Amino acid sequence: MSALPPIAELAAGSSDALTGALAVLFEPSPTLAAHLTPQVSARLQHTPVATYAALVDAALAAIAAWDDAPKARFIAGHPRIGEVKHLSALSAREQAAAATPPAVLARLRHLNACYEQRYPGLIYITFVNGRSRTAIMYEMEDVLGLERSLSATEPEVSSLAAVEVGGQEWRGELERAVQDVGRIAKSRLASLGVQ
Template structure:
């Protein structure tokens, strides 16, 4: 099981990818190139002037840094999280979060379709949600609602409106910001899971 480094070492660490700060960010937010190339160095620079006394504060400081990014960086950052229903290459915590209940194969097939449709509708984004112990079947229904699709276990249940949302437009940006906030909620939940 993943464990967070001692908090005092996180505050005193550098932006080195092997530092305690990097280790903590990977556990809380999932590893990604953007985490290492942007969040880690910017957060390391921001920490001395921030009021960070606990891991909750570290998450808030991280979200503040992320809020200053352009849309492309934010989208790259959320893409570090696995797709709903993915079964391979998951971190220990992602695997635990997504697999609270055994998932029927037809739900996994439907989720694969929903992920593809979501990514077509919102180019450059990935569907992110705070699972919070919900089954993949429940998340499937949430995704169908977001996409305006009927609840179905038929992977071929096609969307009537296969239009895409304009990248950078109001709807696209609202979905991007929602996803960033969900990443923050996931990180806060991980703190509880880890007893931090």
């Protein structure tokens, strides 16, 4: 059974139902409830959707029109890579916590701190799609230009220079993260057996 109500119920239903459905697909956050739900609800009044995939597309179109700050707050609603507590059921399944060695989890915590030092105001989001946390660790090291390691302390976080918030590199990471959030949402539809 799906964690999502029939799509027809969202167009005519309450904003609570829409917020709940969007939270399943995108992760709950204050930005989702305060900004995304009202914008998607307004779109549904003018252009109803027949599928959840179309709802995800409508949500992504709304997000695309946002300024950088709400986009960054929105992606921050997703858990950090490697977190094992306070995950939604779908995030836990996507990140496959049980099979990850403790050294990889420690490295991921450190890489998250490094990423957040380099890209102030952003958290690292990626479409996991069944990849191991070790593979994601390597991906994060590549994004940060770091050598392969299992160190939970090297390089020193403060040694990483921050990119300019709102600059080209920072915005590129923000847009990549938003695209991956969309890919995650569509993958969740497939895992829930919903179109």
